[in-house]
Amino acid sequence: MILEGKGILPFIDLPEPIPAKARRQRRTTGRSGLEVCSRRERLDHRNMIMVARYYYWTEIKRRRFDDVLKILADREFFVDERTVSNILVDNTAYFNKLIKESADGKKLKQLYPGFDWD
Secondary structure, three states, rough: OOOOOOOOOOOOOOOOOOOOOOOOOOOOOOOOOOOOHHHHHHHHHHHHHHHHHHEEEHHHHOOOOHHHHHHHHHHHHOHHHHHHHHHHHOOHHHHHHHHHHHHOOOHHHHHHHOOOOO
């Protein structure tokens, strides 16, 4: 039932709308101690972590190569398996360094604390 000429319902008493306050707040950036700024540096850092994860899965957890490629590609880095294998080929020196140092989970956790190394 609409009041004549007014176009509103008689039983609804709505308050006047109040403009919303500006809720946007500035976000602070996280400080990790490692300043990575360019795309190339971010990719290089990702590649080093990927090699360390490959080392973890193959040398510490004793998983097979094809299983580790699947884990890295589908569950950890969300890239193609071919990309993972190319990164491993490009960074064999870092992988050999990890093998020579006999890096364990504790050392890897110090280097890359964002992953589970247990």
